[in-house]
Amino acid sequence: xxxxxxxxxxxxxxxxxxxxxxxxxxxxxxxxxxxxxxxxxxxxxxxxxxxxxxxxxxxxxxxxxxxxxxxxxxxxxxxxxxxxxxxxxxxxxxxxxxxxxxxxxxxxxxxxxxxxxxxxxxxxxxxxxxxxxxxxxxxxxxxxxxxxxxxxxxxxxxxxxxxxxxxxxxxxxxxxxxxxxxxxxxxxxxxxxxxxxxxxxxxxxxxxxxxxxxxxxxxxxxxxxxxxxxxxxxxxxxxxxxxxxxxxxxxxxxxxxxxxxxxxxxxxxxxxxxxxxxxxxxxxxxxxxxxxxxxxxxxxxxxx
Amino acid sequence: xxxxxxxxxxxxxxxxxxxxxxxxxxxxxxxxxxxxxxxxxxxxxxxxxxxxxxxxxxxxxxxxxxxxxxxxxxxxxxxxxxxxxxxxxxxxxxxxxxxxxxxxxxxxxxxxxxxxxxxxxxxxxxxxxxxxxxxxxxxxxxxxxxxxxxxxxxxxxxxxxxxxxxxxxxxxxxxxxxxxxxxxxxxxxxxxxxxxxxxxxxxxxxxxxxxxxxxxxxxxxxxxxxxxxxxxxxxxxxxxxxxxxxxxxxxxxxxxxxxxxxxxxxxxxxxxxxxxxxxxxxxxxxxxxxxxxxxxxxxxxxxxxxxxxxxxxxxxxxxxxxxxxxxxxxxxxxxxxxxxxxxxxxxxxxxxxxxxxxxxxxxx
Numbered sequence: 001x002x003x004x005x006x007x008x009x010x011x012x013x014x015x016x017x018x019x020x021x022x023x024x025x026x027x028x029x030x031x032x033x034x035x036x037x038x039x040x041x042x043x044x045x046x047x048x049x050x051x052x053x054x055x056x057x058x059x060x061x062x063x064x065x066x067x068x069x070x071x072x073x074x075x076x077x078x079x080x081x082x083x084x085x086x087x088x089x090x091x092x093x094x095x096x097x098x099x100x101x102x103x104x105x106x107x108x109x110x111x112x113x114x115x116x117x118x119x120x121x122x123x124x125x126x127x128x129x130x131x132x133x134x135x136x137x138x139x140x141x142x143x144x145x146x147x148x149x150x151x152x153x154x155x156x157x158x159x160x161x162x163x164x165x166x167x168x169x170x171x172x173x174x175x176x177x178x179x180x181x182x183x184x185x186x187x188x189x190x191x192x193x194x195x196x197x198x199x200x201x202x203x204x205x206x207x208x209x210x211x212x213x214x215x216x217x218x219x220x221x222x223x224x225x226x227x228x229x230x231x232x233x234x235x236x237x238x239x240x241x242x243x244x245x246x247x248x249x250x251x252x253x254x255x256x257x258x259x260x261x262x263x264x265x266x267x268x269x270x271x272x273x274x275x276x277x278x279x280x281x282x283x284x285x286x287x288x289x290x291x292x293x294x295x296x297x298x299x300x301x302x303x304x
Numbered sequence: 305x306x307x308x309x310x311x312x313x314x315x316x317x318x319x320x321x322x323x324x325x326x327x328x329x330x331x332x333x334x335x336x337x338x339x340x341x342x343x344x345x346x347x348x349x350x351x352x353x354x355x356x357x358x359x360x361x362x363x364x365x366x367x368x369x370x371x372x373x374x375x376x377x378x379x380x381x382x383x384x385x386x387x388x389x390x391x392x393x394x395x396x397x398x399x400x401x402x403x404x405x406x407x408x409x410x411x412x413x414x415x416x417x418x419x420x421x422x423x424x425x426x427x428x429x430x431x432x433x434x435x436x437x438x439x440x441x442x443x444x445x446x447x448x449x450x451x452x453x454x455x456x457x458x459x460x461x462x463x464x465x466x467x468x469x470x471x472x473x474x475x476x477x478x479x480x481x482x483x484x485x486x487x488x489x490x491x492x493x494x495x496x497x498x499x500x501x502x503x504x505x506x507x508x509x510x511x512x513x514x515x516x517x518x519x520x521x522x523x524x525x526x527x528x529x530x531x532x533x534x535x536x537x538x539x540x541x542x543x544x545x546x547x548x549x550x551x552x553x554x555x556x557x558x559x560x561x562x563x564x565x566x567x568x569x570x571x572x573x574x575x576x577x578x579x580x581x582x583x584x585x586x587x588x589x590x591x592x593x594x595x596x597x598x599x600x601x602x603x604x605x606x607x608x609x610x611x612x613x614x615x616x617x618x619x620x621x622x623x624x625x626x627x628x629x630x631x632x633x634x635x636x637x638x639x640x641x642x643x644x645x646x647x648x649x650x651x652x653x654x655x656x657x658x659x660x661x662x663x664x665x666x667x668x
Contacts, residue, residue, distance in 0.1 A: 144350025148642045151604030156638050159626055160361050243477050267489045277478030285473035
């Protein structure tokens with residue numbers, strides 16, 4: 001139960017030398033990298049993700065319009081050479097808005113997931129490594145958060161904080177915390193029993209050093225896989241909040257918000273609805289494929 | 305339904321031994337049920353704290369947030385007293401929980417009516433929609449997965465899995481809009497919103513419209529209500545369908561490799577029976593666990609689907625409440641859906657325990 005190491009007066013040394021450890025990590029990374037390229041779905045998914053990242057980066061170079069450039073003479077125009085994806089009810093170019101929208105979706109997805117990985121892993125580490133009352137409290141908090149359908153919990157959080165893109169991001173981060181937390185906790189519980197951790201503890205290594213040097217590096221693989229898949233969910237959730245009016249506010253070119261604005265023009269201008277939806281779907285598909293591929297390569301056990 | 309504890313009886317022990325074994329397993333399952341019910345308590349307390357916080361954790365003055373910036377100080381003071389916001393926090397929480405235990409979900413700020421009364425028809429609407437969506441998801445998902453596993457690595461398998469992958473990545477609200485555009489607007493095959501044609505003047509009894517129309521023997525209304533359900537139910541069921549298909553496929557593939565399936569084939573059992581009787585029975589256990597999880601997705605997705613199809617369910621009720629800043633309704637709507645989700649998961653867990661005697665119930 002208690003994981004307090006006994007302080008040792010002897011100078012401690014790691015069970016593995018640093019060079020060996022780094023070499024082992026490097027070679028396993030090289031293997032993973034190589035099989036990543038052989039894995040078809042990972043390559044396709046990675047390609048899609050890269051495409052959207054590039055799109056987001058070079059957005060201003062790619063399009064001649066501003067994302068909020070209103071043109072009263074070009075309202076609800078069908079796709080053409082001048083407007084590839086047509087225009088919306090204010091005459092704004094939809095292609096431009098989608099390209100800029102990639103920035104929003106990726107930005108929200110990245111920071112939300114990063115936040116939940118950091119907080120979730122930390123809580124999971126504490127719960128798994130120390131056990132006892134800390135584990136009980138943290139695990140019950142996770143249970144409670146998971147007891148809500150995630151979108152509903154998000155709605156609860158946003159209705160507390162007020163609707164905005166930033167608050168939607170916090171909500172997405174919070175609702176994903178228990179996923180990473182539970183994963184980390186279960187990894188820690190198994191890694192804790194490994195000989196090298198016992199050895200490190202036996203020679204009196206400090207807790208935080210064991211966690212940092214032994215437990216963390218042995219737990220990051222499933223977290224990375226879950227993070228990639230979680231990115232897909234986060235993009236979907238951000239769009240859902242935008243759609244419900246709880247996320248991005250006008251005139252931000254957020255994909256979900258664009259979809260909800262398109263509802264009145266479904267019949268007269270279906271392109272206002274088709275393209276933003278496709279942008280969401282392909283981004284999510286890309287991260288799902290990449291995540292599935294990474295999982296197959298890095299952690300075949302998680303397939304179960 | 306699967307037979308209980310089929311794996312335990314190998315046919316070698318005497319009848320007396322089997323009976324003892326079954327009684328023992330029965331005791332374990334009972335103990336597990338009690339434990340599982342006890343574990344609900346902290347979760348329910350946690351849930352009540354979170355929904356309680358929806359009003360009380362609003363940054364600044366909740367009363368002002370509800371009424372907006374232009375409200376007069378008198379109005380703000382009135383709402384503060386009305387919601388009991390002038391009491392100490394712990395008293396407010398205990399009052400809130402006491403109310404909940406007595407079935408008091410508070411009062412809507414807009415309609416001034418008790419939410420417990422108001423929410424019933426909406427809840428029935430959501431449940432009817434969710435049940436049909438889950439039915440679609442289970443039927444098509446499992447069969448798609450079975451087909452994929454049966455014709456492993458064939459064109460059929462790849463097509464089915466591409467469909468499943470797209471299904472997983474599809475935003476439910478986009479799918480809903482696309483359906484509305486194609487099937488309601490362009491083709492005109494199905495109605496695009498609502499639960500039933502208002503011109504029918506249908507008077508519901510239980511608010512499960514399909515059931516009500518059958519009770520009344522009104523087949524025209526039944527047909528109309530069913531037509532209204534198809535588009536939202538398909539939209540809502542697609543993502544769970546895709547996930548169930550993927551799960552079924554991998555679970556079936558694993559079981560299909562086992563010796564007893566090969567034996568069944570060698571004995572000359574028809575392919576249909578091998579798949580649907582021998583294989584599915586054991587592949588079903590992991591599939592069952594995804595059902596419970598999918599219900600969460602489904603209930604969350606219901607909020608979006610109901611918004612698109614103007615479906616009068618709890619989701620729509622909730623979204624209207626958010627737009628009106630009707631906080632008591634937001635609290636109760638979320639609490640009701642979450643409670644429903646918790647209960648479904650409880651049922652799935654207990655079913656799981658009954659179906660699979662191999663799990664260790666003593667440990668987490």
